[in-house]
Amino acid sequence: MSKKTDSNSYTMIFAIGMVLVVGSLLAFLASSLKPNISENKRIEKQQNILYAMGVNENDESSAIFVSTSVAEQEFQKYIKKQLVIEGDNFSEDEKAYMIDVKKEKSKAKNGGTRKLPLFVGEKDGKTFYIAPIRGKGLWDAIWGYVAMDENMIVQGAYFDHKGETPGLGANIKYRFFMDDFKGEHLLDASGNFKGIRVAKGNNDPKNDEKTDYEVDAIAGATITGDGVSAMIKSDLKLYVDYFKTLKQ
Amino acid sequence: MGLLSKKDAKLITDPLTDNNPITIQVLGICSALAITAELKASIVMSVSVLFVLGLGNVVISLMRNIIPSKIRIIVQLIVVATLVIIVDLVLKAFAYELSKTLSVFVGLIITNCIIMGRFEAFALGNGPWKSFLDGVGNSLGYAVILIIVGFFRELLGSGTLLGIQVLGDPIEKTGLYAFGYENNGFMLLSPMALIVVGLIIWVQRSRNQALIEEN
Numbered sequence: 001m002s003k004k005t006d007s008n009s010y011t012m013i014f015a016i017g018m019v020l021v022v023g024s025l026l027a028f029l030a031s032s033l034k035p036n037i038s039e040n041k042r043i044e045k046q047q048n049i050l051y052a053m054g055v056n057e058n059d060e061s062s063a064i065f066v067s068t069s070v071a072e073q074e075f076q077k078y079i080k081k082q083l084v085i086e087g088d089n090f091s092e093d094e095k096a097y098m099i100d101v102k103k104e105k106s107k108a109k110n111g112g113t114r115k116l117p118l119f120v121g122e123k124d125g126k127t128f129y130i131a132p133i134r135g136k137g138l139w140d141a142i143w144g145y146v147a148m149d150e151n152m153i154v155q156g157a158y159f160d161h162k163g164e165t166p167g168l169g170a171n172i173k174y175r176f177f178m179d180d181f182k183g184e185h186l187l188d189a190s191g192n193f194k195g196i197r198v199a200k201g202n203n204d205p206k207n208d209e210k211t212d213y214e215v216d217a218i219a220g221a222t223i224t225g226d227g228v229s230a231m232i233k234s235d236l237k238l239y240v241d242y243f244k245t246l247k248q
Numbered sequence: 249m250g251l252l253s254k255k256d257a258k259l260i261t262d263p264l265t266d267n268n269p270i271t272i273q274v275l276g277i278c279s280a281l282a283i284t285a286e287l288k289a290s291i292v293m294s295v296s297v298l299f300v301l302g303l304g305n306v307v308i309s310l311m312r313n314i315i316p317s318k319i320r321i322i323v324q325l326i327v328v329a330t331l332v333i334i335v336d337l338v339l340k341a342f343a344y345e346l347s348k349t350l351s352v353f354v355g356l357i358i359t360n361c362i363i364m365g366r367f368e369a370f371a372l373g374n375g376p377w378k379s380f381l382d383g384v385g386n387s388l389g390y391a392v393i394l395i396i397v398g399f400f401r402e403l404l405g406s407g408t409l410l411g412i413q414v415l416g417d418p419i420e421k422t423g424l425y426a427f428g429y430e431n432n433g434f435m436l437l438s439p440m441a442l443i444v445v446g447l448i449i450w451v452q453r454s455r456n457q458a459l460i461e462e463n
Contacts, residue, residue, distance in 0.1 A: 168285060
């Protein structure tokens with residue numbers, strides 16, 4: 001190394017210069033690409049919600065969304081109502097799907113009332129109630145959408161994650177795992193909330209719960225699976241009161 | 249390799265065989281363990297590292313005479329992180345589906361020891377063209393091991409390759425499963441990647457005795 005680059009003042013100037021260049025480059029890029037990115041995210045939300053209620057282009061084994069170009073149309077066609085539940089009141093809101101579940105969760109933690117979005121969809125004469133859920137996996141956030149009928153029996157589910165391990169926890173977004181939730185019950189026989197557990201005991205012939213309240217866990221992804229059970233329990237429980245009003 | 253001189257060609261072929269970053273230099277083991285449960289993830293990771301290491305080596309090489317030696321490691325880290333974030337942002341805006349597949353790898357690329365290792369060992373002392381070749385060579389050497397490990401872990405652990413069932417259906421009991429074959433769930437756990445890498449090292453060193461260190 002030449003002498004020039006060893007001096008303290010050069011090092012300081014270089015460091016400051018580098019930070020300025022890199023910082024402004026990234027800031028410029030992030031803000032100029034922001035509209036595209038948020039539009040992509042918005043369409044993805046619509047695709048996720050439609051996926052949970054069974055509007056998708058799945059082939060035999062893999063999960064495929066409706067294409068991005070028709071997502072908006074399909075969303076208008078199948079989703080009949082978008083509700084926002086706040087305490088005991090609920091109102092319709094066309095932008096309910098844009099509610100940020102993460103923000104609402106932290107609001108509830110700080111003692112505020114949480115806005116709960118619920119989407120009512122209709123397909124082939126059947127009504128679906130789709131709710132978003134969000135929780136923690138092993139490394140980062142996991143989230144999803146669960147479609148239920150009026151008895152809170154799961155009709156379809158979609159899960160996604162930010163950074164679970166590929167091949168292990170990341171498999172929660174594969175069909176073999178998501179399809180397993182269909183037909184599971186969230187309420188017990190007397191109508192109390194019970195939830196669905198991602199469990200390992202699914203091969204046990206003596207286990208009576210496996211048909212209604214348990215799905216098969218993924219080997220090597222215990223913590224992600226527990227995260228899925230936990231977010232189903234904590235988030236879907238909040239909708240029980242609304243489902244009770246449907247029966248009155 | 250008519251385009252490259254013998255010396256340049258060696259920069260690419262060496263890391264593929266006798267100077268492999270994983271099996272000889274024992275760099276990049278962390279990501280080799282983490283993401284090789286599926287072949288597809290191994291391939292995606294290999295391509296990403298190829299891109300980042302090739303480009304990063306060139307950038308560092310161009311800056312090699314102005315980087316203050318006291319903070320060179322930090323500068324290297326910033327260069328990798330910037331490159332990776334730029335790629336991630338552009339993909340998010342224009343190829344959203346692809347970016348979702350890659351998002352898991354972003355953190356793993358930044359912390360990949362091979363990248364820092366090549367910046368430090370090669371790009372800081374050589375010109376951009378040579379550094380580029382060295383980056384490509386080393387990431388290909390990394391890719392070979394990753395793909396071999398991914399191939400065996402997915403085949404033996406899940407009975408699939410790239411998500412396609414190649415050994416028959418384990419639930420319907422067709423193909424190999426009809427004879428009582430079972431998938432080995434152990435293969436999906438990361439320690440098994442270490443064992444597969446160990447086996448590769450074993451094979452490589454017994455074929456080329458010169459690689460064995462003396463005690």
